Amino acid sequence: LAKTTQPISMDSYEGQEVNITCSHNNIATNDYITWYQQFPSQGPRFIIQGYKTKVTNEVASLFIPADRKSSTLSLPRVSLSDTAVYYCLVGVLRDYGGSQGNLIFGKGTKLSVKP
């Protein structure tokens, strides 16, 4: 079971680049890394997913080193609306099997963007 560790909170200012790192030391060979964003009283929203190296989409980049024991979510030029909790999940859906599955959310990182 690949557990994840993230900073509890981070502060930033508008226009800055924010990097949130997630540690997952016991990641398995088939595991993917997925990041979600959650606003208060809303369901999580998919941000980005990757397996290795670097993945970029229209909202973020995901950097994964060769050993895959950590990953970094990069948010370019954040705005006030990026204030949210960000969760890192590691796993493979089809490997899920009850309490030993991979669908465990960590505590997440609360990002606060200030003007």
Place this chain on the structure above:
Amino acid sequence: GAVVSQHPSWVICKSGTSVKIECRSLDFQATTMFWYRQFPKQSLMLMATSNEGSKATYEQGVEKDKFLINHASLTLSTLTVTSAHPEDSSFYICSASTSGRASYEQYFGPGTRLTVT
């Protein structure tokens, strides 16, 4: 694409009554749906996984007789909180996924706020 809806968005019920929450995948077929619970300022906690046409798999510590899950079709799963008590007040979130994908990807609904008085 990949939109999941929940109904109702919020509900208030009296202690002892039952409440049903619906989760629908609007533009894709969800062979697997997941139900989470989230208490204030806490992370999401997986309650159960349901596959279309079969019984749900509950996480340890979740009472299957209290939280009834029905995944009757590829686009609908329901969670019924039976004999609700104030401690069941929480934010319930469903997510859905399609089979046959190697990656770990699930699409979340907007959540349902349950308040038991």
